[in-house]
Amino acid sequence: MSTSTTLTPVLSANWDRPDSFTLESYRSTGGYEALRKALQMEPDALVDLVKNSGLRGRGGAGFPTGMKWSFLPKDNPNPRYLVVNADESEPGTCKDIPLMMANPHVLVEGVAIASYAIKSSHAFIYVRGEVLHVIRRLKHAVAEAYEAGLLGTNILGTGFDLDVVVHAGAGAYICGEETALLDSLEGYRGQPRLKPPFPAVAGLYASPTVVNNVESIASVPSIVANGIEWFTAMGTEKSAGFGFFSLSGHVTRPGQYEAPLGITLRELLDMAGGIRAGHELKFWTPGGSSTPIFTDEHLDTPLDFESVGAAGSMLGTRALQIFDETTCVVRAVGRWIAFYAHESCGKCTPCREGNYWMVQVLDRLENGEGTEADLDKLLDICDNLLGRSFCALGDGATSPVMSSIKYFRQEYIDHLEQGGCPFDHAKSTVWGGDR
Amino acid sequence: MSSTFSDETRARLEVDAKEIIARYPRERSALLPLLHLVQAEEGFVSSAGIEFCAEQLGLTAAEVTAVATFYTMYKRRPAGEYHVGVCTNTLCAVMGGDEIFASLKEHLGIGNDETTEDGKVSLEHVECNAACDFAPVVMVNWEFFDNQTPDSAKKLVDDLRLGKDVVPTRGPDRLCTWKEASRVLAGFSDGRGAEGTQAGEPSLTGLRLARERGWTAPDPDRLPAAPAETDEEGGA
Numbered sequence A: 001m002s003t004s005t006t007l008t009p010v011l012s013a014n015w016d017r018p019d020s021f022t023l024e025s026y027r028s029t030g031g032y033e034a035l036r037k038a039l040q041m042e043p044d045a046l047v048d049l050v051k052n053s054g055l056r057g058r059g060g061a062g063f064p065t066g067m068k069w070s071f072l073p074k075d076n077p078n079p080r081y082l083v084v085n086a087d088e089s090e091p092g093t094c095k096d097i098p099l100m101m102a103n104p105h106v107l108v109e110g111v112a113i114a115s116y117a118i119k120s121s122h123a124f125i126y127v128r129g130e131v132l133h134v135i136r137r138l139k140h141a142v143a144e145a146y147e148a149g150l151l152g153t154n155i156l157g158t159g160f161d162l163d164v165v166v167h168a169g170a171g172a173y174i175c176g177e178e179t180a181l182l183d184s185l186e187g188y189r190g191q192p193r194l195k196p197p198f199p200a201v202a203g204l205y206a207s208p209t210v211v212n213n214v215e216s217i218a219s220v221p222s223i224v225a226n227g228i229e230w231f232t233a234m235g236t237e238k239s240a241g242f243g244f245f246s247l248s249g250h251v252t253r254p255g256q257y258e259a260p261l262g263i264t265l266r267e268l269l270d271m272a273g274g275i276r277a278g279h280e281l282k283f284w285t286p287g288g289s290s291t292p293i294f295t296d297e298h299l300d301t302p303l304d305f306e307s308v309g310a311a312g313s314m315l316g317t318r319a320l321q322i323f324d325e326t327t328c329v330v331r332a333v334g335r336w337i338a339f340y341a342h343e344s345c346g347k348c349t350p351c352r353e354g355n356y357w358m359v360q361v362l363d364r365l366e367n368g369e370g371t372e373a374d375l376d377k378l379l380d381i382c383d384n385l386l387g388r389s390f391c392a393l394g395d396g397a398t399s400p401v402m403s404s405i406k407y408f409r410q411e412y413i414d415h416l417e418q419g420g421c422p423f424d425h426a427k428s429t430v431w432g433g434d435r
Numbered sequence B: 001m002s003s004t005f006s007d008e009t010r011a012r013l014e015v016d017a018k019e020i021i022a023r024y025p026r027e028r029s030a031l032l033p034l035l036h037l038v039q040a041e042e043g044f045v046s047s048a049g050i051e052f053c054a055e056q057l058g059l060t061a062a063e064v065t066a067v068a069t070f071y072t073m074y075k076r077r078p079a080g081e082y083h084v085g086v087c088t089n090t091l092c093a094v095m096g097g098d099e100i101f102a103s104l105k106e107h108l109g110i111g112n113d114e115t116t117e118d119g120k121v122s123l124e125h126v127e128c129n130a131a132c133d134f135a136p137v138v139m140v141n142w143e144f145f146d147n148q149t150p151d152s153a154k155k156l157v158d159d160l161r162l163g164k165d166v167v168p169t170r171g172p173d174r175l176c177t178w179k180e181a182s183r184v185l186a187g188f189s190d191g192r193g194a195e196g197t198q199a200g201e202p203s204l205t206g207l208r209l210a211r212e213r214g215w216t217a218p219d220p221d222r223l224p225a226a227p228a229e230t231d232e233e234g235g236a
């Protein structure tokens, strides 16, 4: 493997300016020039541009962004809406929040371009509620943009009108699922809707709606400014461009690494100073807790949609949670499943009941009180969840369980044989690593 | 009467409610911010708060209750002036969040979802707060307190109870109260959006390394030849 992949800061390129979040600072690095350029194009040409760039959704599923925009029915007389998914709650995922904190204007500019492209004059940014300062920053940026004539009526004198509303959620992971998000934004409990109809046809207020992730929308201005060839010069053929790789856990320098898709964990770890001193890699998630875990076997798997899929997981949100040999995998999985059980919206039985039972079984196993048959029971429950739950939350819950049993079956059995957890949890803490 | 607001309170909140409702194409979308608004008034969502939201939107109290109870940020009992959330999702738990949560419970003498007797601090364990690269993470009134330890967290709650100035790691210059925070969530600016740092260290690690090594995204004016252009040569 060549180690020639380098970082490619685009969205984060201005983050080391203390005033990076202000309009003045953003403009001084070329901000809003892409909007100016976009407003001189035909909306459909913009949709084609984004389609041809190969940009795929950065919210987890990787659906082609331009294609999603092109699905809005031409003959529907209802108003169209753009809804930005800023709910970022998938465990491990921590890219959109620092992006909106440091560079909210790149999102606002992306919102303006995307809205113009899909002929919408009303956009919403649905932010999870538990990030107060990010909400302030976004509202500050939106206010600055209105003031400067970059939002509101007759934007940059072109006759294009756009209102942008920053909407705070109230604590519910499921509201990141796009149809649950729409229900929540309409003032209901956030529960997923049956698809089809997809939001493109019947979304917010049953009107044609595009729902995109923060990073997807924030990537649009750079594509408009620099062109398709520029974008596709990064990444792989089917996974074009750049994205944030968020390293957390037992690494020397955790943080945000903006790189071409297709970079490997080995390369990223090299840049991050490796696993923390004196320890070694045990397991990691390539894209959040809903993506099957990987081990040191996968250090050279290119982190693009296809390669990660072929290796048995999913690229997801590029949330690389990294755990060293001090970490008990049974404890880690048990905690994730407690999360899914807590966040299950209760609409469908496989997820509501399945996660409840998995918590009981995993608790038993962690305390060394279960039996080996419990492992089959877990796999059985996963079987009833995967593909049978109403939305992807239920599917996601099976990922840590099935993959951990696949790679670490013996560790579950060790708990049973020893009648308890063989690990000293203090050693995995930040301050306990040297003990 | 505890189940409705006083006329004075209602009159004042109605002005805010109108402003909230006007932001949306359809009234009902205002429900979440309205619930944040009544929480800003009382520190929790009371039956009077529910009643108020219902009246503003022409809903029944039952319809509003069904929504309020779905979301974890709406509290059914008064939260402390400072609501402390310790992340105990897997990554933070492993990195020390469990120890932090345990030591805060002991130090404050309260359990999950409880408030100290002086009403100053309430405690809760929370799910991943999108700051895993700053683990272990503690939130106070939904502001970030990054890279915590049991000791730093104990000092933090002590300072809160003593009324000392407490500054979030990534947030405004001064911590606001739970009620003030709820008002920001309802969509009313407190004018502090430009305060505080733009980014924490982990957010900048990749960028700093790129600067050090001279790594950038491609220059759009000097792109390497696309593979398609060499097709002819390859075929010849």
Ligand SMILES: Cc1cc2nc3c(=O)[nH]c(=O)nc-3n(C[C@H](O)[C@H](O)[C@H](O)COP(=O)(O)O)c2cc1C
Binding pocket: A056, A057, A058, A059, A060, A061, A062, A063, A065, A085, A086, A087, A088, A089, A090, A173, A174, A175, A176, A177, A178, A179, A211, A212, A213, A214, A216, A217, A391, A392, A393
């Ligand atoms: C349980 C669940 C939670 C999700 N959370 C988020 C989220 O926080 N942010 C996000 O952008 N997408 C999230 N998604 C994916 C969205 O449903 C949707 O695919 C995405 O917002 C589309 O945007 P994109 O095409 O730009 O990626 C979630 C999906 C599920 C099933």
Ligand code: SF4
Binding pocket: A174, A192, A343, A344, A345, A346, A347, A348, A349, A351, A352, A389, A390, A391, A392, A393, A394, A395
């Ligand atoms: S899978 Fe879970 S979260 Fe999704 S609809 Fe069913 S119960 Fe709700």
Ligand code: FES
Binding pocket: A091, A092, A093, B087, B088, B089, B090, B091, B092, B093, B127, B128, B129, B130, B131, B132, B135, B137
């Ligand atoms: S796990 Fe604690 S912030 Fe993500």
